[in-house]
Amino acid sequence: MKQTTAKESVGRPPEGQQPEPPLEDKPTCGCGQSPSKTKAAVHNDAPRIEGVIRTEAGTVPRVKTELDLIDHLGAWRARWGIRRMSYSVQPGLYAVGNPTPQSLVLVSANYKLSFDRLRSNLSGRDAWIMALDTKGINVWCAAGKGTFGTDEIVHRLETVGLKDTVSHRKLVLPQLAAPGVSAHEVKRRTGFSVVYGPVRAEDLPAFLDAGMRATAETRLIRFTLYDRLVLIPVELTNWLLYVAIIAAAMFILSGVGPGIFSFGRVVDAGPLTVSLFLGAFLTGTVAVPILLPYLPGRSFSLKGASAGLLFVSAMQLYAWQHGGLFDGRLSVAAWFLLAPAVASFVGMNFTGSSTYTSLSGVLREMRVAVPIQTVCAVLGLGLWLVGRFI
Amino acid sequence: MFELRYLPNVVTLKLDSDKCIGCGMCAEVCPHAVFTLENKRARIADRDACMECGACAKNCIAGAVSVKSGVGCAAAVIRGIVGGGEPTCGCSSTPAN
Numbered sequence: 001m002k003q004t005t006a007k008e009s010v011g012r013p014p015e016g017q018q019p020e021p022p023l024e025d026k027p028t029c030g031c032g033q034s035p036s037k038t039k040a041a042v043h044n045d046a047p048r049i050e051g052v053i054r055t056e057a058g059t060v061p062r063v064k065t066e067l068d069l070i071d072h073l074g075a076w077r078a079r080w081g082i083r084r085m086s087y088s089v090q091p092g093l094y095a096v097g098n099p100t101p102q103s104l105v106l107v108s109a110n111y112k113l114s115f116d117r118l119r120s121n122l123s124g125r126d127a128w129i130m131a132l133d134t135k136g137i138n139v140w141c142a143a144g145k146g147t148f149g150t151d152e153i154v155h156r157l158e159t160v161g162l163k164d165t166v167s168h169r170k171l172v173l174p175q176l177a178a179p180g181v182s183a184h185e186v187k188r189r190t191g192f193s194v195v196y197g198p199v200r201a202e203d204l205p206a207f208l209d210a211g212m213r214a215t216a217e218t219r220l221i222r223f224t225l226y227d228r229l230v231l232i233p234v235e236l237t238n239w240l241l242y243v244a245i246i247a248a249a250m251f252i253l254s255g256v257g258p259g260i261f262s263f264g265r266v267v268d269a270g271p272l273t274v275s276l277f278l279g280a281f282l283t284g285t286v287a288v289p290i291l292l293p294y295l296p297g298r299s300f301s302l303k304g305a306s307a308g309l310l311f312v313s314a315m316q317l318y319a320w321q322h323g324g325l326f327d328g329r330l331s332v333a334a335w336f337l338l339a340p341a342v343a344s345f346v347g348m349n350f351t352g353s354s355t356y357t358s359l360s361g362v363l364r365e366m367r368v369a370v371p372i373q374t375v376c377a378v379l380g381l382g383l384w385l386v387g388r389f390i
Numbered sequence: 391m392f393e394l395r396y397l398p399n400v401v402t403l404k405l406d407s408d409k410c411i412g413c414g415m416c417a418e419v420c421p422h423a424v425f426t427l428e429n430k431r432a433r434i435a436d437r438d439a440c441m442e443c444g445a446c447a448k449n450c451i452a453g454a455v456s457v458k459s460g461v462g463c464a465a466a467v468i469r470g471i472v473g474g475g476e477p478t479c480g481c482s483s484t485p486a487n
């Protein structure tokens with residue numbers, strides 16, 4: 001097989017590929033919009049192409065291993081959940097450096113963050129990257145959904161003509177793809193054997209240099225402070241709508257009192273009510289992820305409730321010294337129920353972002369927590385409303 | 391000391407040692423080091439660390455491992471109850487890769 005590098009052709013999608021129609025919309029996803037709501041066929045976030053490689057199976061675009069400003073801006077945008085679901089690259093085969101038929105094939109999701117993380121850890125190497133169509137979703141989530149799965153690998157292998165492009169029969173997959181991929185099935189159906197690389201792309205160079213052997217440490221998924229911090233923006237974005245509605249409702253309800261309703265009271269008490277609610281909400285979305293290992297208990301709802309209790313206790317301490325935070329004893333009691341309930345519910349939802357919670361565990365904790373949260377919220381709201389008349 | 395551990399004694403992970411051929415794949419794919427290999431047989435060393443991702447079962451050629459896999463995500467469970475059906479999750483926000 002002879003290969004030439006042509007610099008003149010720029011930005012062409014891999015040959016033999018049509019954009020595929022988006023999947024049917026299913027009301028399933030818990031964390032963010034379903035990808036099919038956005039135009040899945042838009043791949044305007046494609047990495048800068050620097051020339052093409054010609055192979056037996058066609059031309060393959062070559063991507064850089066350095067990330068540029070646009071990539072970093074895009075990553076930042078994706079972290080905040082802005083157009084996150086359409087942050088994708090065209091599925092297909094890509095080249096890094098000057099790969100030959102003997103070069104390694106690394107399989108990636110077509111979520112641009114995943115793809116970028118992979119290519120940026122391949123600098124100075126010659127390799128192929130096969131981007132699967134995971135509907136613009138990252139490796140772990142796509143594997144869980146099965147879009148990063150055996151079928152898609154088999155399909156993509158054929159579409160890009162990998163058997164004609166490389167002479168060996170080996171694929172390197174990220175370890176986190178394993179929930180969706182059956183290595184022995186891929187082998188049986190395509191002849192390609194699957195090697196699972198490390199969990200994090202950062203450990204890939206060491207893995208490759210060690211003759212494709214991952215250390216025990218690089219096989220573990222972590223949940224460091226940094227891992228948790230980068231999740232906070234998207235958590236905030238996901239809650240935005242609900243929080244805005246509840247805050248607006250509580251703002252208006254602040255006007256309830258003797259004489260049923262007064263706008264003066266809305267202006268007086270509204271901002272404080274909304275602040276307390278937002279405080280409880282931020283306790284659940286920001287403080288819980290940050291303090292996760294230090295909050296008592298194992299269940300996230302308990303961790304959230306304790307954080308909420310801490311928050312409202314701090315507020316009460318402040319009120320004792322400076323006064324003015326709560327209107328009356330009933331209001332204090334109300335917030336001692338409301339804040340933990342809100343923080344507990346929001347904190348419980350952080351299980352969806354964590355890397356160590358099992359579905360069985362979440363179901364068990366919810367069976368206990370949701371009724372308690374509901375009772376506390378209803379009781380708290382009742383006390384708060386009654387308190388406005390006293 | 392401040393280790394992140396989830397609820398104990400809940401996961402659905404099962405290993406049938408009689409079927410195990412000792413290939414070590416389960417230990418390799420598990421991101422929580424739940425399995426160890428002893429005398430050419432897999433053993434569940436840390437069951438409570440399992441997050442039910444299903445990677446081990448999916449990659450066990452001997453069919454010795456089973457687990458009811460799913461995403462441990464409260465929002466997904468709520469949606470599953472509201473909308474009906476299994477709790478599934480798009481969860482495009484996990485940190486790794």
Ligand code: SF4
Nearest residue numbers: 410411413414416450
């Ligand atoms: S993957 Fe299956 S056969 Fe291989 S060691 Fe694990 S349990 Fe045994």
Ligand code: SF4
Nearest residue numbers: 420440441443444446
């Ligand atoms: S289901 Fe996932 S976390 Fe649990 S033992 Fe298997 S690979 Fe490990």
